[in-house]
Amino acid sequence: MNLNAENKANSFLFRLRSKDTPTGVSAVTLDKLMQETGLSKTELTHLALRNLANEYLPYYEPDDGPLTDAQIQRINEVSKAADIPEESFTEKLF
Template identity: 50%
Template sequence: MSLLLKFRDRDTPFGVTRETLQALSEKLGVNETMTIHYALSKLAHDVLPGYEMDDGPLTPEDRASIASAAEAQMPKGKLRSKKSLF
């Protein structure tokens, strides 16, 4: 699959000149195609979410269900000691 890339006349936040691409490629020690892939990979990491969106905040029913399930897992009996950081 191919993609046509049109270079800008000057560097801007939304594009670069061919000379800038060549300088980046030389600095990175890779060809121009790899430099473009590297730049797009960094942009994707910065812009796209790293996880799938969830269903939003928990409802009171969800919280009650979680509290009930957690209660069943909590230890029973007398408190032996308690420490505090404050």
């Protein structure tokens, strides 16, 4: 696949709204954003999608679930706080 065909395969059509809505923007708003930020339409679209990805997608791989009793015991054994009495802690992590 040549570079031009690959770019088209990874592209999509973006239609602006005729007026601003809770889920869309108009050409007027996009032009104002371009003037304010100095970014192009493509850069603004990427920025908006990046912000949504940061808000909705996890930054990490899902873990294996809760720690086992053996894992908790091992953490307690190697912890520098092991000598602090239990009643000194007001909150527990797990």
